[in-house]
Amino acid sequence: xxxxxxxxxxxxxxxxxxxxxxxxxxxxxxxxxxxxxxxxxxxxxxxxxxxxxxxxxxxxxxxxxxxxxxxxxxxxxxxxxxxxxxxxxxxxxxxxxxxxxxxxxxxxxxxxxxxxxxxxxxxxxxxxxxxxxxxx
Numbered sequence: 787x788x789x790x791x792x793x794x795x796x797x798x799x800x801x802x803x804x805x806x807x808x809x810x811x812x813x814x815x816x817x818x819x820x821x822x823x824x825x826x827x828x829x830x831x832x833x834x835x836x837x838x839x840x841x842x843x844x845x846x847x848x849x850x851x852x853x854x855x856x857x858x859x860x861x862x863x864x865x866x867x868x869x870x871x872x873x874x875x876x877x878x879x880x881x882x883x884x885x886x887x888x889x890x891x892x893x894x895x896x897x898x899x900x901x902x903x904x905x906x907x908x909x910x911x912x913x914x915x916x917x918x919x920x921x922x
Contacts, residue, residue: 787814787905788822789889790850790871791882792858796824800879802857803866804839809846812886816893819886840865847871851904854885872904 791799792806801807811822825846840862847853853866853873866873876885892901 787852787893788812788850789814789852789854789886790847791885792853792855793882798879798881799854799876799885800856802859803843803853803855803862803873804859806843806855809843810882811847811850812882814886814889814893816890819890844869851907852889852901854880854882870907872900 789812791810791812792801792803793799793808793810794801794806796808796810807827809825809827811825813820813822827842844865847866848869850871853871855873855875856879857875858866858873863873892898893905897905
């Protein structure tokens, strides 16, 4: 399952989704997690009502099941949810590695319903890819 983190410092979830300089992406499994990539965004990222600035960020997280943020605007959250990505807002900056450890532990046990749904999104994507390979 791919998980995205809005981050300024690449260490913590400490950024508003729309203003984030970086989106760090990890692959998480019950057995562990792997860093996939960091996508860096340049330019003017402050709140300005410009919804188009979200497009590259939404594209960056399209394969993710969960998005961790310090904050997210209403329309940004709606667009993330429409992509079947579960946004999670942290109360204060939280280390990404701590979140990854907690997620991994939850995956080893019985994940809550919202997380099971996020996992299903990942399986559907895998199955679609297999169909493309077989039919392609």
